Amino acid sequence: MTQLTNQRFLFPEKAVSGYLNGASRSPQLKALAAAARHAIWWREENAGMPIPAFFETVSLVKAEFAQLINCAEPDRIAVLPSTSYGIATAAKNLPLQQGQNIIVAEDQFPSNYYSWLERCKEVGAELRVVARPEPGATDSWSDRVLAAIDHKTAAVAIAQVHWADGSLFDLAAIRDRTNDVDAWLIIDATQSVGAFPTDVSALKPDVLCAGGYKWLMGPYGCGYAYFGERMDGGTPLEENWINRAGSEDFRNLVNYREEYRPLAGRYCVGQQSNFIMMPMQLEGLKQVNAWGAENIQAYCNELWSGVAPILANVGIELPEERAHHLVGLKLTDDFDRDVLSAEFERRGLSLSYRGDAIRVSPGCYNLPEELAELAGAFFKAVK
Template structure:
């Protein structure tokens, strides 16, 4: 691959971190601003042996406000700080009023973090975990149609991603929300592979809960996550009982006077030590940049990248799904392309992407340029039998 051109967004990252990197769905390359925030946090820690009270709360409020802005949530108090998507899912599972004989709906090959909690809960409650299979390529209807058909009067919840982590299939969350409303079921959305790169509006979709890991499209450090928790979660039971989630926790002098009441709304659900004095400034810097770029810009940029190689893909008989986003695309290789040779050709061209199930997962972002997509089609052509 020749030395790629640049764009205004590519310069936000070290060149060696983004050159040939078509794997944002695995982990985001580190923004320069995030690395700078980490270095400043380390310097501050070295220079200040004590921890002022405001350091426990200031960055956290900034993070919640930024995340709320990203999902068009008018109440930042509905945002909980988590350590991962699975922590958020487990929190919701603990509070779902599931009864014997009901069902929870997931889709086939869903990411494990949004599967295991439901599997355990359904077994405990003697409920059904209903798995909606992916439709065959020649079958009529969409995967969303199958999810809608699976919902019935016994459905307690639909736990689904905004788009499938392996092949990029988009689900019609608006239609699924309308159907869950009809049967009084919860809608729990794992947006780990969409938030930051694909628009989401909690006021339009109205999920009962939305969770996301923060180290992919949200550009944060590994080990951070977020959850939006709707009214059905008000007054629920958190996974852990930590000091900072209790009302009045900013009054250190009175922490010895135990309180039974929690901080408002989703404040009771945040993971312990979420004020992490190294990670929190990194999260602020990451979310500031994600909001500044905007998911709409990510989609438009990535759509242009795919449009640029559409003729070559057609010639190679590599089809793009219609019901998909542009930042995460699962390519199904035809029999005319040798998959093992393709993997070698990709590596030889300095590209990075992922293989998930039977899909070649290509996940570009605003830092990618046309030359990298051309290198992808060159690898496909070279692997053609």
């Protein structure tokens, strides 16, 4: 693992100064803006588009995402407009019968909840929501998910890293248990892939989806999915021309084809070739691969190590098991929340409030001084 140095120079300074909110959306890389400007310039100068341009950049994007999740088959990657598109695709194809159950975690992101709620209503299945353990509990959240799985479980649909507080789920153990009962594992990796190591060759999920505008450094409105063998030959959400075999041959598009493009090619969104966004997505994925998720975790861990003892002095303990790029700090009644919010604003810090936690999500563009300002804000807000 190569030690990662601060990457602030790759972003506009105004965008990253005090920005501890990468879990909301990433700051925009300079390279993405340059790619968009070039794409717009090219469009201004050219009325048409060469046929290969409909396919080439899409293939490169799939290959970059496949590399990121250690997938040996780029054709198992689909280009999507959002995580919810991938989840809905999985829900449409999941064999589900009356009396079975689907398991989700409490306070899961809505995009990985509503599709399962509606699917369960549709067939008379149970949506089983696993509660977060209370402080001091002897079992973990993963333990509770494992305990909820039984012979009637059709699928576990869960995040790798919980979006609200950064809780880590033991996906390897959950995968083993779902295999025991022949259930699917569907992963929302939006808050993990790109910043946290993800290996589908080891984990073998049935579906893994990720929005592209957070840790994958892409523009808003893009996403990706890995579809495993259970999804081979499934039914896509939409029937578009470009997902069919032979779509490179524009002259024969009127000669309709039954066959789809290989593997996950059938699940890609229509107009996937988006000639402005696709070059931006490619630049973002290339940069994330160049950084390496292990290196990002190590960099963010170093940021926290400098302030963890200071935060502990005012009663803010970092979770023992956590992803270093997304940490939920639980507030006690010892803090004046109005003062704390004002201090964050005064110090130019951007972060998020999720439930009873303050979500702090740094990246490799942040400086130790910014985490020190965070600690200083907590000190000022002690009652």
